[in-house]
Amino acid sequence: MLREFIRNERIAYFSMEIALQNDIPTYSGGLGVLAGDTLRSAADLQMPMVAVTLVSRLGYFHQQIDEEGGQSESADTWAPEKYAHPLPAKVAVVIDGRDVWVSGWLYVLESYLGGRQPVLLLDTDLDENRADDRQITDRLYGGDAAYRLKQEIVLGVGGARLLHALDFHVRQYHLNEGHSALLTLELLRRHAYPADGLRPGDSPYDIPAVRELCNFTTHTPVEAGQDRFPYELVHRLLDDFVDNDTLMLLAGREELNMTRLAMNMSDYVNGVAKRHAEVSRRMFPGYHVRAITNGVHPHSWTSIPFRKLFDAHLPGWCHEPEQLLRADCCIPKKELWQTHMEAKQELVRLVEERCHVSLDVDVPILGFARRMTAYKRPDLLFYDIERLRAIARKQPFQIVLAGKAHPRDEQGKQLIRQLYGYIRQLSDDIRVVFIPGYNMETGLKLVSGSDIWLNTPLKPFEASGTSGMKAAFNGVPNLSVLDGWWVEGCIEGVTGWAIGESCDDGESCDVANGNDAAALYRKLEEVVLPLYRDNRDGWISVMQGAICKNASLFNSHRMMRRYAADAYIR
Numbered sequence: 001m002l003r004e005f006i007r008n009e010r011i012a013y014f015s016m017e018i019a020l021q022n023d024i025p026t027y028s029g030g031l032g033v034l035a036g037d038t039l040r041s042a043a044d045l046q047m048p049m050v051a052v053t054l055v056s057r058l059g060y061f062h063q064q065i066d067e068e069g070g071q072s073e074s075a076d077t078w079a080p081e082k083y084a085h086p087l088p089a090k091v092a093v094v095i096d097g098r099d100v101w102v103s104g105w106l107y108v109l110e111s112y113l114g115g116r117q118p119v120l121l122l123d124t125d126l127d128e129n130r131a132d133d134r135q136i137t138d139r140l141y142g143g144d145a146a147y148r149l150k151q152e153i154v155l156g157v158g159g160a161r162l163l164h165a166l167d168f169h170v171r172q173y174h175l176n177e178g179h180s181a182l183l184t185l186e187l188l189r190r191h192a193y194p195a196d197g198l199r200p201g202d203s204p205y206d207i208p209a210v211r212e213l214c215n216f217t218t219h220t221p222v223e224a225g226q227d228r229f230p231y232e233l234v235h236r237l238l239d240d241f242v243d244n245d246t247l248m249l250l251a252g253r254e255e256l257n258m259t260r261l262a263m264n265m266s267d268y269v270n271g272v273a274k275r276h277a278e279v280s281r282r283m284f285p286g287y288h289v290r291a292i293t294n295g296v297h298p299h300s301w302t303s304i305p306f307r308k309l310f311d312a313h314l315p316g317w318c319h320e321p322e323q324l325l326r327a328d329c330c331i332p333k334k335e336l337w338q339t340h341m342e343a344k345q346e347l348v349r350l351v352e353e354r355c356h357v358s359l360d361v362d363v364p365i366l367g368f369a370r371r372m373t374a375y376k377r378p379d380l381l382f383y384d385i386e387r388l389r390a391i392a393r394k395q396p397f398q399i400v401l402a403g404k405a406h407p408r409d410e411q412g413k414q415l416i417r418q419l420y421g422y423i424r425q426l427s428d429d430i431r432v433v434f435i436p437g438y439n440m441e442t443g444l445k446l447v448s449g450s451d452i453w454l455n456t457p458l459k460p461f462e463a464s465g466t467s468g469m470k471a472a473f474n475g476v477p478n479l480s481v482l483d484g485w486w487v488e489g490c491i492e493g494v495t496g497w498a499i500g501e502s503c504d505d506g507e508s509c510d511v512a513n514g515n516d517a518a519a520l521y522r523k524l525e526e527v528v529l530p531l532y533r534d535n536r537d538g539w540i541s542v543m544q545g546a547i548c549k550n551a552s553l554f555n556s557h558r559m560m561r562r563y564a565a566d567a568y569i570r
Helices: 030-044 145-165 183-190 207-213 231-238 244-251 258-264 274-283 304-313 321-330 333-355 385-394 410-425 440-449 467-472 513-534 536-551 556-568
Strands: 009-014 049-054 062-065 071-074 091-095 098-110 116-123 169-176 214-217 268-271 289-291 365-369 398-402 432-435 452-455 478-481 496-499
Touching: 009 030, 009 145, 030 049, 030 098, 030 116, 030 169, 030 556, 049 145, 091 145, 091 231, 098 145, 116 145, 145 183, 145 231, 169 183, 169 207, 169 556, 183 207, 183 244, 183 258, 207 214, 214 258, 214 556, 231 244, 244 258, 268 274, 268 556, 274 289, 304 321, 304 333, 321 536, 321 556, 333 432, 333 440, 333 536, 365 440, 385 513, 398 440, 410 432, 440 467, 452 467, 467 478, 467 536, 478 513, 496 513, 496 536, 513 536
Parallel strands: 009 049, 009 169, 049 116, 169 214, 214 268, 268 289, 365 398, 365 452, 398 432, 452 478, 478 496
Antiparallel strands: 062 071, 091 098, 098 116
16 A cells, blocks of 8 residues: 555655544644644645554543533544555664663545655554653653654654655655644754765864755744744754764753744744744844744534535536635525525524534524633623623523643633633623533534634734634634734724734734723623624625635635745745
8 A cells, every 4th residue: 555655756744643443542732633624625626645644543532521511531542544554664762771662653644636646654553662661652742852853753753764764755855834844953963974985173064055954933922932842852862863963053051942942943934824933033133034824624623514515617617626715605695594594493402412402593603722721711691690691681692612732731721610610600690501521523513503713812922823714614604813823814894803002013912801892792792692683694795705715715725735835946
């Protein structure tokens, strides 16, 4: 099976997590879903790529939530042999002074159009390895710093070596976030100068040659979100993989910063939205950080009712999403509304099944589904309970929430408990539900069945965000803070609505929760709910705007064509 993939040069795409399909739990959230959408569009467009990730046999975690909102986690196990084929090669990487053997599995991602992309799922659960080393690739984002660094050695160094052993012809490497940055050190070792030709002070490595091979996409607009490892740990696990002077020059003097290493070793660096690139250039002065705004995969994130609608009126939209620009003149408003109501009924049924709550299909639904962490501010909507209650008594609405907190994010877990407290407080006035066990399937039901998509991050900490793009493919307008992609996507009253003002320079502006909450309540009470209640034709016009102006642009087909033109072909 490998033969069909090793004939041509390929872009090697490295990502710690990739959402291959709903029941393969090799993803935790937005980063992994974006990686999956990247490969699905590459398959649709028949771009020659090969992806490298970890097998993550125990997944991220399966979420359970008790009646008080307490999150607990259990392993989300899966069997790679049911979905993938064992690879016919093994390579060794030295970790903590011993050989750790790495092999893996070949998963073939197949496009609905017939394209195929190979994905290598790296696995250390081999008989040759010690018991603790066999567990390195078990759990996505699990364990302590040493466990994480071991995983990143396997991903970067082991992944690069396995590609070579399998005879893949790699044209360039694309690092999706900094987790795989150690692959650049492996490439440095391959591009070392002969020792007898060096003069005192010369670098032993051809750094420009490696930079020519590497592209890096950063997703983290905050210092705290970057992977860092103390050099004491790095030297213990990696020994003298490259000389210390070179390592500290490339990755930082105080500690190994994976983002800085990736930026120094990549000729092309980009952020995932225009605003995010601005923030990244301020975080890393002197670096040329370009912008390729994220997108979502058209076929994957358009609900079945909307796929049928688009197929009937805009044939070929799924391969050329720019055709959706004509949705306002080609799709009758009555059909658009009927299609939305089909998708909304699906969400209502899901809530009944999972939460045992009956929502009213005739009452607007606000949807919110994000990683449960402080800067996403899932609690902003509930900042002033009495104000929210007063709005709902005059203009009824419903709220559907979902999302996971990282097992070690106690603040994120507390946010879920708080949301459950708000659910109880508002039970007499507003139907609010929290759907546990958030995954891709639940996400599609939410983004297609909600009437309004809510996003309330703390500016400027949203790198991009993609859930609102998915909503747009289903004609759902956004009501969002002007950060990430929404700075580019918001046309007030046309594609949706802004909460508060933009920070034009990308710096933190007036982001106090009370101010943002007041802006949210004002927009909801004075603009959004009255339009839904009193002007159905006007509301459908905004739905059309979301499709025409947002879905036609913020899709992964456009994104991949940009990567090909700007990064891969140079």
